[in-house]
Amino acid sequence: MTSRRDFLIGASATGVSCAFSAPGLALANADTGKRLVLVVLRGGMDGLAAFPPIGDPNYEALRRGLLQTMDNTIKLDRRFAMHRSLAPLATHYKKGDMAVIHAIAGPQRTRSHFDAQNVLENGATKAHLLLDGWLNRALSVIDKRKQRLGLAVGYNTPPVMRGTTPVASWAPARIPPSPTHLLDTLGSLYKSDPVLGRALSEGRRAQAMTGAVLGNTKMKRGNMRNPGRFKTLAESAGRLLAAEQSARIAVIEMGGWDTHANQGADTGRLARNLGLLANGLDELSNRLKPVWQDTVICVVTEFGRTVRMNGSKGTDHGTGGAAILLGGAVAGGRVATHWPGLGEDSLYGGRDLAPTADMRGLFKTVLHDHLNVSSSTLESSVFPDSKNAIPPPGKLIRS
Amino acid sequence: MTTVDAFIAANRFGLGPKGGYLGGIATDPQSWLLRQLGTEDGALPYLKGLPSSEEIVRAWMQARGSREMRKMFNKNRVKPLFRREIRLRTRAAIETDTPFRERLVRFWSNHFTVSITKGRVRGIAGAFEREAIRPFVTGNFGEMLLAVTRHPAMLVYLDNQTSVGPTSRVGERRGKGLNENLAREILELHTLGVNGGYTQNDVIALAKMLTGWSVAGKRSSQVGQFKFSPRRHEPGTKQLLGKRYPEEGEQEAEQALRDLADHPSTARFIATKLARHFVVDNPSKDVIDQLQRKFRETDGDLGAMARELITLGTVWDQPLTKVKSPGELVISAFRMLGLPEKSKHLIQPLRLLGQLPFSAPSPAGWPDTASDWVSPESLLRRIEMMDLLARRQNKRHDPVTLAEQAFGPVAREETLLAIKRAPSRRAAHALLLTSPEFQRR
Numbered sequence: 001m002t003s004r005r006d007f008l009i010g011a012s013a014t015g016v017s018c019a020f021s022a023p024g025l026a027l028a029n030a031d032t033g034k035r036l037v038l039v040v041l042r043g044g045m046d047g048l049a050a051f052p053p054i055g056d057p058n059y060e061a062l063r064r065g066l067l068q069t070m071d072n073t074i075k076l077d078r079r080f081a082m083h084r085s086l087a088p089l090a091t092h093y094k095k096g097d098m099a100v101i102h103a104i105a106g107p108q109r110t111r112s113h114f115d116a117q118n119v120l121e122n123g124a125t126k127a128h129l130l131l132d133g134w135l136n137r138a139l140s141v142i143d144k145r146k147q148r149l150g151l152a153v154g155y156n157t158p159p160v161m162r163g164t165t166p167v168a169s170w171a172p173a174r175i176p177p178s179p180t181h182l183l184d185t186l187g188s189l190y191k192s193d194p195v196l197g198r199a200l201s202e203g204r205r206a207q208a209m210t211g212a213v214l215g216n217t218k219m220k221r222g223n224m225r226n227p228g229r230f231k232t233l234a235e236s237a238g239r240l241l242a243a244e245q246s247a248r249i250a251v252i253e254m255g256g257w258d259t260h261a262n263q264g265a266d267t268g269r270l271a272r273n274l275g276l277l278a279n280g281l282d283e284l285s286n287r288l289k290p291v292w293q294d295t296v297i298c299v300v301t302e303f304g305r306t307v308r309m310n311g312s313k314g315t316d317h318g319t320g321g322a323a324i325l326l327g328g329a330v331a332g333g334r335v336a337t338h339w340p341g342l343g344e345d346s347l348y349g350g351r352d353l354a355p356t357a358d359m360r361g362l363f364k365t366v367l368h369d370h371l372n373v374s375s376s377t378l379e380s381s382v383f384p385d386s387k388n389a390i391p392p393p394g395k396l397i398r399s
Numbered sequence: 400m401t402t403v404d405a406f407i408a409a410n411r412f413g414l415g416p417k418g419g420y421l422g423g424i425a426t427d428p429q430s431w432l433l434r435q436l437g438t439e440d441g442a443l444p445y446l447k448g449l450p451s452s453e454e455i456v457r458a459w460m461q462a463r464g465s466r467e468m469r470k471m472f473n474k475n476r477v478k479p480l481f482r483r484e485i486r487l488r489t490r491a492a493i494e495t496d497t498p499f500r501e502r503l504v505r506f507w508s509n510h511f512t513v514s515i516t517k518g519r520v521r522g523i524a525g526a527f528e529r530e531a532i533r534p535f536v537t538g539n540f541g542e543m544l545l546a547v548t549r550h551p552a553m554l555v556y557l558d559n560q561t562s563v564g565p566t567s568r569v570g571e572r573r574g575k576g577l578n579e580n581l582a583r584e585i586l587e588l589h590t591l592g593v594n595g596g597y598t599q600n601d602v603i604a605l606a607k608m609l610t611g612w613s614v615a616g617k618r619s620s621q622v623g624q625f626k627f628s629p630r631r632h633e634p635g636t637k638q639l640l641g642k643r644y645p646e647e648g649e650q651e652a653e654q655a656l657r658d659l660a661d662h663p664s665t666a667r668f669i670a671t672k673l674a675r676h677f678v679v680d681n682p683s684k685d686v687i688d689q690l691q692r693k694f695r696e697t698d699g700d701l702g703a704m705a706r707e708l709i710t711l712g713t714v715w716d717q718p719l720t721k722v723k724s725p726g727e728l729v730i731s732a733f734r735m736l737g738l739p740e741k742s743k744h745l746i747q748p749l750r751l752l753g754q755l756p757f758s759a760p761s762p763a764g765w766p767d768t769a770s771d772w773v774s775p776e777s778l779l780r781r782i783e784m785m786d787l788l789a790r791r792q793n794k795r796h797d798p799v800t801l802a803e804q805a806f807g808p809v810a811r812e813e814t815l816l817a818i819k820r821a822p823s824r825r826a827a828h829a830l831l832l833t834s835p836e837f838q839r840r
């Protein structure tokens with residue numbers, strides 16, 4: 001293990017030297033040609049609304065008040081349908097480039113957003129057990145030469161990507177860029193400050209890299225997790241990942257899923273958000289077309305929501321939820337689930353969809369089958385204590 | 400008494416020295432802080448004339464005849480009011496002579512977050528802080544918890560307004576049920592903390608006790624005020640954290656909140672958050688223990704907690720342990736440089752750095768550690784914004800004098816040298832605002 005201090009010095013040295021070289025040369029011959037985009041839906045997406053289990057005998061009775069009209073859903077198979085607002089993804093599903101994972105959850109049973117998000121991102125069995133993110137730990141073996149193959153899209157690095165492996169980051173510009181001499185002087189003033197020093201050199205390095213691909217992308221002010229921004233973020237992530245000498249693995253966040261009140265069915269709050277998600281994913285897939293066969297997009301959320309409607313025409317925090325895999329490398333066209341059923345005895349705690357697959361099982365499959373991360377690395381450092389984590393059934397990645 | 404103490408008092412506990420001047424603080428920094436806890440809130444004169452939540456909710460209830468009327472009301476009344484509210488609040492923080500008090504207001508306002516991410520909160524978020532937070536920051540935690548939970552902004556933000564006891568009269572007639580949101584966040588975020596030892600059954604029990612806590616509608620004589628509605632209240636005995644609460648209407652949740660305020664987990668949770676905010680990102684067990692003991696000893700006297708923070712030896716040992724949040728950074732910049740000429744330039748930096756008042760992304764509020772605020776991207780944004788403030792700054796301050804004054808004995812040679820050697824006044828001001836001495840507190 002390198003000590004934190006060694007690492008910081010190393011990182012800042014690279015940062016400074018690269019900031020002055022031609023941006024396009026920042027990265028030559030990346031260690032992998034595979035692409036992975038992790039989309040984190042914050043707030044808890046209602047998986048039963050996104051992918052209604054139309055074949056389940058208890059579905060209609062339990063979901064009273066939240067049911068979509070039948071002609072308005074898109075049938076996936078005999079058991080499951082897809083919300084109309086996700087229509088832009090239908091062709092991908094038909095082509096076999098999209099798989100739906102159902103009844104999946106993290107390893108810790110919690111109805112706290114903050115704990116559930118933490119455990120989704122730290123990859124441990126419990127919240128706050130590990131301080132860095134699993135994707136950052138995976139990057140330490142995928143990105144051995146520290147080429148910053150990881151990319152955080154947005155103003156803050158999401159916890160799943162935080163850690164000792166340096167990652168690139170990109171967010172749209174809203175303020176005029178700082179003069180170079182200011183950044184140069186700060187480079188030396190921040191040298192003895194571990195937090196500011198590291199962030200500045202990483203930031204300058206990232207700026208050089210992304211500036212070459214995107215130029216100066218403008219965007220309306222506001223919160224980057226705002227669902228309305230997702231398409232712009234997805235588009236930029238797609239362009240960056242498609243470029244030859246650039247990042248390979250990106251994380252994008254999207255908020256707006258905590259539908260406690262007035263969730264809606266065919267239309268309404270959730271339908272609108274699903275539409276924005278589908279449009280953004282479609283844009284992302286367009287941008288990634290040149291490398292589509294090497295691409296996996298993995299869409300996850302911290303938990304599902306209660307099966308029944310609550311007192312405010314919404315749903316409360318639940319357990320089992322849904323995830324999406326999309327991309328040319330996905331063995332899709334199916335709903336991958338050990339469906340637990342919605343019978344009274346099958347519900348978790350009498351109120352939630354019971355989880356039958358472990359989120360870590362999904363992530364491990366993707367990292368192993370798509371990015372060639374070895375099982376031993378996965379078990380020992382990326383997802384410690386995850387031997388019993390059940391993956392979704394069947395093959396998820398094309399060989 | 401050293402001026403390092405004055406620097407720490409002004410920055411760690413305050414919002415930065417006004418005009419960069421530490422002189423008034425230097426003679427006795429601790430007394431300067433203590434005095435603020437005993438005097439009137441220095442921000443109040445700047446917040447005069449803002450309407451109460453009752454007035455706003457009443458006007459809103461009367462206006463919501465049709466969709467069109469609601470839209471017009473939002474456009475013509477709510478939006479301008481919110482803009483005025485956050486301008487005055489920001490101005491108050493820049494001008495106040497009780498900045499420690501103001502920091503406590505911001506801390507508690509963030510602990511009990513209400514956010515305009517829920518649109519209906521926009522008109523009353525500011526009133527919430529003025530009515531349920533500000534008067535209590537040196538008062539009792541349990542009283543603040545009650546005031547917060549009964550406030551229309553919190554009842555709306557966390558959906559209690561729509562929570563109905565399933566076997567209450569309204570529940571049975573209209574087939575409506577519980578909404579657990581407020582109950583869960585009270586346990587997880589306001590009192591015990593996520594590991595404070597409660598279960599899903601406790602969440603449901605508290606949600607049941609809270610049914611009926613709502614805002615009076617337009618047919619009521621108390622329109623816009625807190626109202627207990629017995630017709631929505633879930634009848635029967637409830638059991639919370641092992642204690643039975645016999646049916647007692649409105650008093651049930653009131654008693655439960657008092658019990659939660661007294662719970663040891665709450666003392667621990669509050670002690671940890673205060674230490675993280677005022678001392679260091681990862682506070683030691685000793686510091687947390689000491690604060691927790693004080694909370695228990697004084698039954699949650701928040702004035703005593705604030706005084707305890709000042710008496711912790713460790714806060715005076717080392718300056719600059721914390722990175723400023725964007726809000727703290729922008730306010731301290733304006734306190735040093737003076738108000739911007741254009742009033743729109745007051746709020747814009749907060750918005751662009753991602754900390755517009757009353758818009759935290761979730762009920763957990765804004766995060767409070769360096770790793771949450773300083774990413775490669777966000778640091779570049781900070782630097783760009785500070786450079787922009789330097790460009791807009793046209794007063795005749797000498798940046799070197801300002802730096803020597805404001806940073807006092809914590810100023811490093813290399814920082815002063817860099818400011819001296821800067822190619823222009825703007826560049827010198829930009830360096831002053833981006834230096835580690837100014838980015839941290």
